[in-house]
Amino acid sequence: MGCGTSKELPGASKKGYASVVQSLVAFSKARDGNDEPKKRARGTWFSSSSVKDPPIQAPISQQQELKDGRQQHKVAKYKDKFDPRVTARYDIKALIGRGSFSRVVRVEHRATRQPFAIKMMEVEAPEGREVCASELAVLQRVNHSNVIQLIEVFQFPQRVYMVLELATGGELLERVVSRGHFTERDATQALRMVLAGVGYLHNLGVTHRDLKPENILYYHPGADSRLLVTDFGLASFGSTKTTCGTPEYMAPEVLLRKPYTCAVDMWALGVIAYIVLSGSMPFEDDSRTRLYRSIVRGKYSFHGEPWPSVSNLAKDFIQRLLPLDPATRLTADQAIRHPWVATMAASSSMRNLHRSISRNLRQRTSRSSSRCLSSTAASSSSSNKLT
Numbered sequence: 001m002g003c004g005t006s007k008e009l010p011g012a013s014k015k016g017y018a019s020v021v022q023s024l025v026a027f028s029k030a031r032d033g034n035d036e037p038k039k040r041a042r043g044t045w046f047s048s049s050s051v052k053d054p055p056i057q058a059p060i061s062q063q064q065e066l067k068d069g070r071q072q073h074k075v076a077k078y079k080d081k082f083d084p085r086v087t088a089r090y091d092i093k094a095l096i097g098r099g100s101f102s103r104v105v106r107v108e109h110r111a112t113r114q115p116f117a118i119k120m121m122e123v124e125a126p127e128g129r130e131v132c133a134s135e136l137a138v139l140q141r142v143n144h145s146n147v148i149q150l151i152e153v154f155q156f157p158q159r160v161y162m163v164l165e166l167a168t169g170g171e172l173l174e175r176v177v178s179r180g181h182f183t184e185r186d187a188t189q190a191l192r193m194v195l196a197g198v199g200y201l202h203n204l205g206v207t208h209r210d211l212k213p214e215n216i217l218y219y220h221p222g223a224d225s226r227l228l229v230t231d232f233g234l235a236s237f238g239s240t241k242t243t244c245g246t247p248e249y250m251a252p253e254v255l256l257r258k259p260y261t262c263a264v265d266m267w268a269l270g271v272i273a274y275i276v277l278s279g280s281m282p283f284e285d286d287s288r289t290r291l292y293r294s295i296v297r298g299k300y301s302f303h304g305e306p307w308p309s310v311s312n313l314a315k316d317f318i319q320r321l322l323p324l325d326p327a328t329r330l331t332a333d334q335a336i337r338h339p340w341v342a343t344m345a346a347s348s349s350m351r352n353l354h355r356s357i358s359r360n361l362r363q364r365t366s367r368s369s370s371r372c373l374s375s376t377a378a379s380s381s382s383s384n385k386l387t
């Protein structure tokens with residue numbers, strides 16, 4: 001696909017860490033003994049001003065009616081946009097989210113009442129068409145318990161509708177935050193599932209190219225849920241050279257515009273492992289130039305909390321995913337056999353890293369949401385993703 005222009009896509013800045021901050025706010029309220037109803041914890045309370053200074057509120061029943069009314073209005077709006085051949089089969093229930101060229105809704109199969117997600121993609125413009133083609137090319141070939149499953153596709157000239165398995169368990173980092181207790185063992189459990197999915201993709205010759213915590217979803221809210229790798233809009237087959245991805249997760253060879261392979265996904269997994277264990281990013285800077293410089297120099301450290309409490313084996317795992325030379329990076333099959341993962345951190349301390357992770361995530365998100373707010377004010381079409 002045409003990823004070489006470094007074009008900034010609209011919309012991506014709205015997501016990511018912002019959703020984690022919402023969970024954090026809700027979670028800390030719950031922990032502080034605030035007995036707000038649980039349903040608020042997953043969600044909708046958001047601007048920092050409303051957290052500091054809540055408006056006078058209508059009684060709960062009225063609030064619920066208002067919410068239901070708004071939801072119904074939204075659903076009706078999205079139903080109108082859906083082709084009747086799709087709505088004849090699937091009943092649209094709610095909007096889950098939006099992507100650069102897509103809307104994702106929760107639906108119910110009319111005959112079986114089974115829930116699914118439908119990703120509706122606009123394919124009139126060439127960019128949307130390319131993203132959709134990449135995504136479909138992968139989804140039509142995959143069948144693995146740690147990769148989102150395509151159920152069926154409806155293709156029309158202007159829109160493509162992908163019926164997908166519905167993931168209801170939230171994003172990887174949301175779960176880390178909401179569980180209240182998080183150890184290295186928990187991190188290895190999550191990473192094993194992601195590595196299984198990514199290893200499967202690599203064995204098929206697929207490079208995801210946009211691995212990040214927001215694209216890793218839990219199938220259901222239960223503790224035993226599997227993790228699913230999602231969002232194949234930037235995926236490619238074989239080696240390639242186009243510059244695309246999300247800056248903080250991009251491997252040095254991508255930034256240096258060298259031909260690259262699926263080892264770029266392993267770099268991104270190193271970044272993800274670092275975040276999952278610490279709540280902070282290995283490479284981060286407000287300036288893209290400085291960010292890219294630190295990535296191409298492989299300049300990151302294990303300073304600050306909670307790193308002194310993290311085992312050397314866990315650090316070794318990360319270091320083996322983040323060497324500058326892609327040829328020396330662990331493959332997915334090797335990473336899953338790394339002693340830290342294979343033993344599920346058996347020799348590491350069972351120390352609860354949750355407090356430090358949450359604090360670091362919260363600090364990072366408040367920094368990035370204030371940046372995000374000011375950049376949204378300056379330009380409503382900014383994005384973090386390069387394609």
Ligand SMILES: Nc1ncnc2c1ncn2[C@@H]1O[C@H](COP(=O)(O)OP(=O)(O)OP(=O)(O)O)[C@@H](O)[C@H]1O
Nearest residue numbers: 012096097098099100102104117164165166167231
């Ligand atoms: N199968 C699914 N089940 C549940 N939620 C999903 C599913 N697929 C996508 N989502 C959610 O829907 C939202 C939109 O996802 P989508 O893949 O369309 O775009 P995106 O990846 O968020 O953005 P972009 O296209 O810019 O990368 C995200 O919050 C994503 O987590």
